[in-house]
Amino acid sequence: MPSLQIDTVVKSYDSFTAIKGVSFTAEPGEFIVMVGPSGCGKSTLLRSIAGLETITSGAIRIDGRDITHAEPSDRGVAMVFQNYALYPHMTVAENMGFALKMAGRPKTEIAAAVAKAAKILRIEEHLHKTPKQLSGGQKQRVAIGRAITRAPDVFLFDEPLSNLDAALRSQMRVELGRLHAELKATMVYVTHDQTEAMTMATRIVVMNAGLIEQVGSPLDLYNRPRNRFVAGFLGSPRMNFIKGRIVAAGGRTVTIMAEGLTMPIQLQIEPDADVPAVGDVVTLGLRAETFGTGAPGQIAVPARVAVVESLGRETLIYADAGNLRTFDSESQDGYLAAHRSSQVMLRPGDPLTLSIDPAAFYLFDRNGETLRFPPVSS
Amino acid sequence: MTDVTQQGPLSPRGRRDMLSGAMLLPALALVSLFILAPAVYAIVGSFFEFTITSRNWVFVGFGNYVRAAGDPVFWTALRNNAFLIVGSAITQVGLGTILAAILDRGVRRGNAIYRTIIFMPVVVSSIAVAFVWILILDPNVGPLNAIVKSLGMRPPKLGWLGDPQISLWMLLVIAAWQNVGFQMILVLAGLQSIPKELYEAAALDGAKGLRAFRYITLPGIRNVLIVGTLITVVGGLKVFDLVFVTTGGGPANATQVLGTYSYLQAFRLGNMGYANAMSVVLLAIAVLFGWLQLRLSRKA
Incomplete structure (x- = not known):
C-alpha cells in the first residue's frame, strides 16, 4: 500500500492555469475523494497523476518514487473512467487482461488475475461477453475489474458513477467501499457528488478554481469548514447564508445584527481567528437541520412555506422568511432551507415559525474565512 | 365479419x-x-x-463464355482489372488511412484546408481528371518529363502512357490521385468516432503508438476499411472512363480492362453478345465481393 504525494503541482494551458500549485499526500490505503465544482481542476489533477496530462511544474511521487515524467503505464496507477472506456471489440476477459497482455505476462497468469478480479466484482458469468452486451453497472464493474487486474499502487477514479442511475449509484457506492476495505489500496476518487464524497472518503480534498480549499475527514469538513466555500459546498441542502454586520465587539465576543432577525446575535470568535471590527460585514451560516422546535432561547422567525420536498421519512422546506433571506444561492430565490427529520403536512403558502438556535450559527468574515463554528451536537 | x-x-x-x-x-x-x-x-x-x-x-448458348475463356485479350483485361483492384486497394485505402491518421492526430492547424485539397479531385469528373493527367504526362510539354529531366534522369522513350511497361502503373497513380481523398474522408470519420478515452485507457494499459493503432484504431475502423475496400474493388472492376480517355486500352492492350474491352467488342466490332457475356462475368465478380463485404461486416 504505497502513498501518493502531490507536490506543488501546477498545470497551465496557454494563458489558463487549471491547477495553481496544489499539494497533498494520500497516505497508504487511504480513500481520497477530490470534490469541487465543474472546472475546479480536480479531473485535471487526476489525469496528471495518471500521466494523461503533463504538468507544468511540481512533482508527483508514489512511495517516494518520482513519476512526474513517467509513461502512464509505468506509473503503477490504474484509472477507471467516467464513460468506462472499455475496448468495444474485446470481451470482458480480454478487456480486463489487456494491460497484462501488453506487459507480456504469460497467458495463465493473465487468466488467473482476470478470474480473481471477476470474482471480487461478481462478474464471472460475463467474462465472455463484449461491452455492448452489458448494462451500465456491469460495464463500470468491468472497468473497475480492469484496474484491479493490474494490481496498481494507486487506483484513480474519474467520476465513475455519474453515468449510473440513482439506485445503481448508491449500490455501487457500497460496493466501492467494500472493495476498498478488501483491497486496502490507496485510491483517489474524483466526483462532484458530495454524497459520494461524504460516504466513501477517508479524507476529502475540496478544490475550487485550481486550488485546494481544505483537506480533512468528511465530518471534519462538514462540521468545521475552513471557509464559506467549503461550508456551502458540503451539505445538502446548501447551508443558509445570511448577511450581517458587527454592531459590537468585546474581547472575543461579537454582536451581529442581520436584516430580518428581531434580536442581535452574540457569538464567540474561534481562538485562531481575527476578531472583526465593529461595522464589518460578515456572513452568518445556518445548516438546514439546525432549525429548532421553538425551545426557550431560540429566535422565532415567522415565515411562509414556499416549496415542500417530501423525501419520505424526511422533509425539506424552503421558507420565505421576509427580509431574512439567504444569499449566495441561485436556485433558492433567497428562501431559507429547513430540514425536518419527519413527514410534515405542509403546503406552499402555509404559515410557519422557524426557530433558530443562536448557538447553531457559523460566522464567516468578509473574505469568507470561518470565524466561528457551532458546537457539534451529538 | x-x-x-x-x-x-x-x-x-x-x-x-x-x-x-x-x-x-x-x-x-x-x-x-x-x-x-x-x-x-x-x-x-x-x-x-x-x-x-x-x-x-x-x-449460341454458352458460346460467348467459351469464346471469352479462349480469348487472350479477355484474360489480359481481367488481369489488368485485378491489378487495378489490388493496386487501388493498397494505394487508395492504404494512403487514405495514413492521410486520415495524419490529419486526425498530427495536423493541428489548417486541417480543413488540407482535407479540402485532398478531397477536391473526388468531385472532378473522371474525364477532366484524365485530361489533366494526359497533359501532366505528355512527353513533349508535360511537367513530369521536365521534372524527371531536371533531376538528371531519363523519362520513358515511349511516353508515360505509351510504354506498355509503365502505362498501367500510371493509371494506378491517376486513380489513386483521384480517389484517395474519398477514402481519407471515410477513414477520418471512422477515426473520429473512436472515443479519445479508449486511447487514454490504452496508454495506461501500456499500448501507445503502433500498439494503440494495432489494438484500438484498427479494430475501431475495421468496418470502414471493409466498406472502403469494397468501394475500391467495385471501382477497379467497373473502371472505364479513365482508361478510355487516357490510353483507350492501349498500347497493345497493355491497359485494356473489361470495361473498355466490352465497349470495343460491342460498339466497334459489333459483338454485342460477347460484350454482354464479359459484362456478366464482371457483374458476377462484383456480386461476389458485395456478398463477401456483407459477411465480413456482419461478423464484425
Whole structure:
C-alpha cells in the first residue's frame, strides 16, 4: 500500500492555469475523494497523476518514487473512467487482461488475475461477453475489474458513477467501499457528488478554481469548514447564508445584527481567528437541520412555506422568511432551507415559525474565512 | 365479419403499408428501368450473337463464355482489372488511412484546408481528371518529363502512357490521385468516432503508438476499411472512363480492362453478345465481393 504525494503541482494551458500549485499526500490505503465544482481542476489533477496530462511544474511521487515524467503505464496507477472506456471489440476477459497482455505476462497468469478480479466484482458469468452486451453497472464493474487486474499502487477514479442511475449509484457506492476495505489500496476518487464524497472518503480534498480549499475527514469538513466555500459546498441542502454586520465587539465576543432577525446575535470568535471590527460585514451560516422546535432561547422567525420536498421519512422546506433571506444561492430565490427529520403536512403558502438556535450559527468574515463554528451536537 | 373488414376502409396499418409502398414505387421503378432491366437484358443477350442494329439474335448458348475463356485479350483485361483492384486497394485505402491518421492526430492547424485539397479531385469528373493527367504526362510539354529531366534522369522513350511497361502503373497513380481523398474522408470519420478515452485507457494499459493503432484504431475502423475496400474493388472492376480517355486500352492492350474491352467488342466490332457475356462475368465478380463485404461486416 504505497502513498501518493502531490507536490506543488501546477498545470497551465496557454494563458489558463487549471491547477495553481496544489499539494497533498494520500497516505497508504487511504480513500481520497477530490470534490469541487465543474472546472475546479480536480479531473485535471487526476489525469496528471495518471500521466494523461503533463504538468507544468511540481512533482508527483508514489512511495517516494518520482513519476512526474513517467509513461502512464509505468506509473503503477490504474484509472477507471467516467464513460468506462472499455475496448468495444474485446470481451470482458480480454478487456480486463489487456494491460497484462501488453506487459507480456504469460497467458495463465493473465487468466488467473482476470478470474480473481471477476470474482471480487461478481462478474464471472460475463467474462465472455463484449461491452455492448452489458448494462451500465456491469460495464463500470468491468472497468473497475480492469484496474484491479493490474494490481496498481494507486487506483484513480474519474467520476465513475455519474453515468449510473440513482439506485445503481448508491449500490455501487457500497460496493466501492467494500472493495476498498478488501483491497486496502490507496485510491483517489474524483466526483462532484458530495454524497459520494461524504460516504466513501477517508479524507476529502475540496478544490475550487485550481486550488485546494481544505483537506480533512468528511465530518471534519462538514462540521468545521475552513471557509464559506467549503461550508456551502458540503451539505445538502446548501447551508443558509445570511448577511450581517458587527454592531459590537468585546474581547472575543461579537454582536451581529442581520436584516430580518428581531434580536442581535452574540457569538464567540474561534481562538485562531481575527476578531472583526465593529461595522464589518460578515456572513452568518445556518445548516438546514439546525432549525429548532421553538425551545426557550431560540429566535422565532415567522415565515411562509414556499416549496415542500417530501423525501419520505424526511422533509425539506424552503421558507420565505421576509427580509431574512439567504444569499449566495441561485436556485433558492433567497428562501431559507429547513430540514425536518419527519413527514410534515405542509403546503406552499402555509404559515410557519422557524426557530433558530443562536448557538447553531457559523460566522464567516468578509473574505469568507470561518470565524466561528457551532458546537457539534451529538 | 370478414366481408365487413374487406369492404370497409383500410385499417391504419394497411394504410401505412400502402403509403410505404407508394413512396417506394418511384425508386423501384427507376431501379427496375435502369439497373434490373439492363442486367436481365445483358444476361439474356450473353447467350446470343447479335450486333447493335441487327434484328436477328442467334442463340449460341454458352458460346460467348467459351469464346471469352479462349480469348487472350479477355484474360489480359481481367488481369489488368485485378491489378487495378489490388493496386487501388493498397494505394487508395492504404494512403487514405495514413492521410486520415495524419490529419486526425498530427495536423493541428489548417486541417480543413488540407482535407479540402485532398478531397477536391473526388468531385472532378473522371474525364477532366484524365485530361489533366494526359497533359501532366505528355512527353513533349508535360511537367513530369521536365521534372524527371531536371533531376538528371531519363523519362520513358515511349511516353508515360505509351510504354506498355509503365502505362498501367500510371493509371494506378491517376486513380489513386483521384480517389484517395474519398477514402481519407471515410477513414477520418471512422477515426473520429473512436472515443479519445479508449486511447487514454490504452496508454495506461501500456499500448501507445503502433500498439494503440494495432489494438484500438484498427479494430475501431475495421468496418470502414471493409466498406472502403469494397468501394475500391467495385471501382477497379467497373473502371472505364479513365482508361478510355487516357490510353483507350492501349498500347497493345497493355491497359485494356473489361470495361473498355466490352465497349470495343460491342460498339466497334459489333459483338454485342460477347460484350454482354464479359459484362456478366464482371457483374458476377462484383456480386461476389458485395456478398463477401456483407459477411465480413456482419461478423464484425
